[in-house]
Amino acid sequence: MSDRKLTHLQRLEAEAIHIFREVAANFERPVMLYSVGKDSSVLMHLAMKAFYPAKPPFPFLHVDTTWKFREMITFRDEMAKKLGFDLLVHINPDGVEQGIGPFSHGSNVHTHVMKTLGLRQALDMYKFDAAFGGARRDEEKSRAKERIFSFRNDQHGWDPKNQRPEMWKIYNTKVAPGESIRVFPISNWTELDIWQYILLEDIPIVPLYFAAKRPVVERDGMLIMVDDDRMKLREGEEIAEKLIRFRTLGCYPLTGAIESDATTLPDIVREMLVAKTSERQGRAIDKDEAGSMEKKKREGYF
Amino acid sequence: MTAQGQLKIKQDEINEVANPEVAAFLREQENKSMLRFLTCGSVDDGKSTLIGRLLYDTKLIFEDQLAALEKDSRKHGTTGEDFDFALLVDGLEAEREQGITIDVAYRFFATSKRKFIVADTPGHEQYTRNMATGASTADVAIVLIDARQGILRQTRRHSFIASLLGIKHIVLAINKIDLVNYSQEVFERITGEYLSFAKDLGFASIKPIPISARFGDNVIEPSENTAWYQGPSLLQHLETVEIDTDIRDLPFRFPVQYVNRPNLDFRGFAGTIASGRVTVGQTLAVANSGKTSKVKRLVTANGDLTYAVEGESITIVLEDEVDISRGNLLVPTNARPHVADQFAAHVVWFDEQALMPGRSYLLRTETDQTTATITDLQHKIDVNSFAHEPAKSLELNEVGFCNIATQAPIAFDTYKENRVTGAFILIDRMTNATVAAGMIENPLRRASNVHWQALDVNKTARAAQKHQKPAVLWFTGLSGSGKSTVANIVEKRLHLLGMHTYILDGDNVRHGLNRDLGFTDEDRVENIRRVAEVAKLMADAGLIVLVSFISPFRAERQTARELMPKGEFIEVFVDTPIEDCAARDPKGLYAKAMRGELKNFTGIDSPYEKPEKPEIHLKTIGRDPADLAKEVEDYIL
Numbered sequence: 041m042s043d044r045k046l047t048h049l050q051r052l053e054a055e056a057i058h059i060f061r062e063v064a065a066n067f068e069r070p071v072m073l074y075s076v077g078k079d080s081s082v083l084m085h086l087a088m089k090a091f092y093p094a095k096p097p098f099p100f101l102h103v104d105t106t107w108k109f110r111e112m113i114t115f116r117d118e119m120a121k122k123l124g125f126d127l128l129v130h131i132n133p134d135g136v137e138q139g140i141g142p143f144s145h146g147s148n149v150h151t152h153v154m155k156t157l158g159l160r161q162a163l164d165m166y167k168f169d170a171a172f173g174g175a176r177r178d179e180e181k182s183r184a185k186e187r188i189f190s191f192r193n194d195q196h197g198w199d200p201k202n203q204r205p206e207m208w209k210i211y212n213t214k215v216a217p218g219e220s221i222r223v224f225p226i227s228n229w230t231e232l233d234i235w236q237y238i239l240l241e242d243i244p245i246v247p248l249y250f251a252a253k254r255p256v257v258e259r260d261g262m263l264i265m266v267d268d269d270r271m272k273l274r275e276g277e278e279i280a281e282k283l284i285r286f287r288t289l290g291c292y293p294l295t296g297a298i299e300s301d302a303t304t305l306p307d308i309v310r311e312m313l314v315a316k317t318s319e320r321q322g323r324a325i326d327k328d329e330a331g332s333m334e335k336k337k338r339e340g341y342f
Numbered sequence: 343m344t345a346q347g348q349l350k351i352k353q354d355e356i357n358e359v360a361n362p363e364v365a366a367f368l369r370e371q372e373n374k375s376m377l378r379f380l381t382c383g384s385v386d387d388g389k390s391t392l393i394g395r396l397l398y399d400t401k402l403i404f405e406d407q408l409a410a411l412e413k414d415s416r417k418h419g420t421t422g423e424d425f426d427f428a429l430l431v432d433g434l435e436a437e438r439e440q441g442i443t444i445d446v447a448y449r450f451f452a453t454s455k456r457k458f459i460v461a462d463t464p465g466h467e468q469y470t471r472n473m474a475t476g477a478s479t480a481d482v483a484i485v486l487i488d489a490r491q492g493i494l495r496q497t498r499r500h501s502f503i504a505s506l507l508g509i510k511h512i513v514l515a516i517n518k519i520d521l522v523n524y525s526q527e528v529f530e531r532i533t534g535e536y537l538s539f540a541k542d543l544g545f546a547s548i549k550p551i552p553i554s555a556r557f558g559d560n561v562i563e564p565s566e567n568t569a570w571y572q573g574p575s576l577l578q579h580l581e582t583v584e585i586d587t588d589i590r591d592l593p594f595r596f597p598v599q600y601v602n603r604p605n606l607d608f609r610g611f612a613g614t615i616a617s618g619r620v621t622v623g624q625t626l627a628v629a630n631s632g633k634t635s636k637v638k639r640l641v642t643a644n645g646d647l648t649y650a651v652e653g654e655s656i657t658i659v660l661e662d663e664v665d666i667s668r669g670n671l672l673v674p675t676n677a678r679p680h681v682a683d684q685f686a687a688h689v690v691w692f693d694e695q696a697l698m699p700g701r702s703y704l705l706r707t708e709t710d711q712t713t714a715t716i717t718d719l720q721h722k723i724d725v726n727s728f729a730h731e732p733a734k735s736l737e738l739n740e741v742g743f744c745n746i747a748t749q750a751p752i753a754f755d756t757y758k759e760n761r762v763t764g765a766f767i768l769i770d771r772m773t774n775a776t777v778a779a780g781m782i783e784n785p786l787r788r789a790s791n792v793h794w795q796a797l798d799v800n801k802t803a804r805a806a807q808k809h810q811k812p813a814v815l816w817f818t819g820l821s822g823s824g825k826s827t828v829a830n831i832v833e834k835r836l837h838l839l840g841m842h843t844y845i846l847d848g849d850n851v852r853h854g855l856n857r858d859l860g861f862t863d864e865d866r867v868e869n870i871r872r873v874a875e876v877a878k879l880m881a882d883a884g885l886i887v888l889v890s891f892i893s894p895f896r897a898e899r900q901t902a903r904e905l906m907p908k909g910e911f912i913e914v915f916v917d918t919p920i921e922d923c924a925a926r927d928p929k930g931l932y933a934k935a936m937r938g939e940l941k942n943f944t945g946i947d948s949p950y951e952k953p954e955k956p957e958i959h960l961k962t963i964g965r966d967p968a969d970l971a972k973e974v975e976d977y978i979l
């Protein structure tokens with residue numbers, strides 16, 4: 041009998057597990073940034089595998105912008121209970137005090153204050169020296185050039201022109217006090233890889249990824265789900281019940297739904313196989329201008 | 343996932359009738375392998391266009407990305423009304439503006455046979471390091487050539503770097519074939535030239551293909567425009583090229599990454615199999631210590647395995663309690679790697695600050711780490727002509743061949759044998775920058791052969807006879823700061839107290855032991871290295887040694903510190919502002935340096951790096967030298 045040959049997903053999985061262990065072995069205070077989306081679900085699953093039979097030796101941090109879909113929060117708390125990981129939740133208190141929100145302040149200000157600044161606060165407060173994130177290189181052009189171990193200065197800034205060369209699987213994990221590293225174990229996965237893996241491994245994900253009748257409003261070319269009464273209708277808008285789902289999840293006012301009848305994982309994979317638009321299309325945040333993601337990342341956005 | 347059965351079971355659950363596409367798709371995945379390749383070429387050879395085309399034609403570009411591309415093409419494009427595919431892949435703002443590819447970008451696409459990870463790397467000589475980065479993980483390199491230009495310097499450079507980094511398979515993509523009228527003659531001439539210069543580069547296969555990245559000829563499908571070409575299209579070739587199955591046949595290598603010990607009943611060694619295979623029951627040795635034990639379990643979250651192969655991330659549990667930590671290499675007992683503290687290696691230099699022989703760097707293999715110095719830079723290699731040239735140091739993007747000594751022995755194979763266990767990086771100990779990548783060529787001698795003569799009369803005995811604790815007082819500071827004045831007073835007072843002392847300073851060392859050294863950065867590093875070694879011997883003899891050297895670089899002072907046992911090295915920073923030193927100018931040196939008659943003078947045209955945490959910090963301004971000396975004396979008594 042000849043030995044098994046690894047499939048591309050098995051190689052991707054092995055690479056991610058290797059990266060998790062590398063961080064655990066080298067850093068004093070790692071943390072996993074848990075955004076509750078599908079990539080985070082995969083990341084969490086990989087983290088559980090990497091340290092099996094032990095639990096991941098680090099906490100999970102959710103930077104809550106207070107504008108996430110309600111179902112995401114429910115799911116988050118259930119997962120924490122079920123898997124028994126240590127969940128930290130941080131909300132930027134300054135933003136709350138100033139009443140920052142996407143409707144009143146626009147997507148840029150909201151994301152900067154609640155997400156970028158919130159994240160910086162949390163990282164500083166707990167003095168984390170390494171933070172896992174679920175970003176993938178296929179998501180966006182500037183990500184395509186980012187390292188797996190991506191260095192951040194003591195202001196959490198990323199300097200795209202001065203990245204450490206990343207050779208083989210030998211990662212330079214050295215940081216000075218105050219500096220940190222963002223680590224992206226699923227850098228080399230594509231959206232299709234993610235879905236396929238979720239399907240094969242039976243990974244729980246937020247139900248919002250599956251099609252259901254939900255109340256939506258069409259706004260600026262996107263289908264926005266009315267998740268709570270903070271969303272006020274503009275003139276001419278009306279709420280319609282549509283069969284929709286989400287390809288990516290974030291703050292509900294900034295995340296566009298797609299019309300879909302994919303109610304199961306195989307349905308979603310089938311839809312992916314014929315998809316004509318990229319998942320980021322549903323995100324208001326990238327659209328401002330080309331290079332907007334790069335700018336945000338330099339400021340410390342994930 | 344690791345257990346093979348899983349995929350199959352899942353697949354059966356997917357209803358063939360309800361979801362035939364998905365069922366078929368999943369079946370396909372079962373045999374889908376992964377190929378990592380690198381594209382290299384000079385600016386404008388069409389690299390980005392080619393990758394953009396591969397993504398586009400394998401349908402990985404979505405509508406919204408196309409719309410953005412259309413907009414971008416009008417703004418920055420070079421192709422008139424057509425899509426400029428290059429804009430799909432040029433990511434960073436600076437690159438879009440300058441129209442060049444600066445950094446390594448990773449791209450993905452898949453066909454039914456393979457998933458591809460593309461490292462898109464820049465072609466300029468000043469980006470050699472980026473190319474090396476992309477090449478380090480690639481199985482195949484596509485070397486692009488503009489058919490109108492033929493083989494250029496950079497073609498040779500890219501091929502050399504690919505070979506240096508151990509890539510075995512080359513695709514020679516002769517691009518813009520449309521611009522030479524799809525000429526077979528041009529294609530054959532370039533191919534011939536390439537094969538003749540690349541024959542010594544050790545590639546296992548070289549596949550020339552005529553293509554037009556812009557119009558798609560021979561990229562996905564064979565083109566009618568080149569009817570004379572009988573071979574596969576680029577994509578067909580990439581889908582089928584046999585990449586090293588040999589890595590499975592290599593001896594088992596398992597760099598221990600992490601010791602997993604959740605409770606007293608479980609102790610597992612986690613890591614990724616670098617090569618070969620391992621089975622339950624097999625006897626393994628710890629390369630460094632030689633200790634052996636049998637494999638009890640191969641643990642994964644999907645259940646235990648009976649065997650595991652190259653590429654799998656697993657956790658090994660052994661039968662016996664063997665002392666194993668991160669950085670150890672588990673190997674079969676009958677195929678052991680080298681274990682040595684000296685070896686010869688090729689090094690690609692990555693940092694703005696040049697390599698300095700004698701300076702100590704952190705050396706990292708996949709999981710092991712120790713300090714290392716380049717003991718001998720044998721030559722550097724011109725990446726364009728492959729010529730060997732004598733060198734005293736390596737600048738950014740230069741490639742050299744050198745001897746390296748590590749503080750502790752490491753376990754390794756040669757890079758030619760194994761790309762995982764033969765590779766290392768060097769890290770600057772002050773800035774933490776990754777300054778070099780290294781490929782081990784051969785061990786220099788077995789570390790186990792050198793052992794220290796165990797002396798009965800030892801340091802403790804010598805020190806006891808003198809009734810003192812040996813110490814190295816390391817005075818550092820600018821020229822004219824007062825180092826020697828203070829050191830001299832300290833020595834006199836210690837001598838009066840009956841202590842055994844010795845002063846090492848520029849006068850007694852530079853004129854004799856170090857008279858072959860000048861004041862370049864390299865020589866300064868070597869100067870301090872020798873002084874530190876002498877100080878160490880003297881401390882070993884039981885003496886209190888006073889070293890009075892400018893010693894401007896933190897890194898060398900750190901090295902000196904690490905030579906001595908903890909607490910024995912006492913750094914004394916003689917802190918006098920440069921204006922005051924220059925005003926005093928006891929030897930008239932500042933005046934000379936400022937007139938430009940003296941080169942590399944510390945504080946003028948050569949840097950002084952202040953100590954960050956000296957044991958003793960003497961701010962000299964407004965204080966009496968005797969007073970300062972007393973402070974030092976009090977510290978050590």
Ligand SMILES: Nc1nc2c(ncn2[C@@H]2O[C@H](COP(=O)(O)OP(=O)(O)O)[C@@H](O)[C@H]2O)c(=O)[nH]1
Pocket residue numbers: 383384385386387388389390391392420421428442443517518519520521553554555556557
């Ligand atoms: N006619 C023709 N033009 C090409 C071909 N490949 C690339 N180009 C053009 O050559 C120029 C440089 O291509 P680009 O992909 O940016 O090169 P890079 O610097 O290697 O990434 C662009 O104007 C392309 O449109 C080709 O096969 N035929």
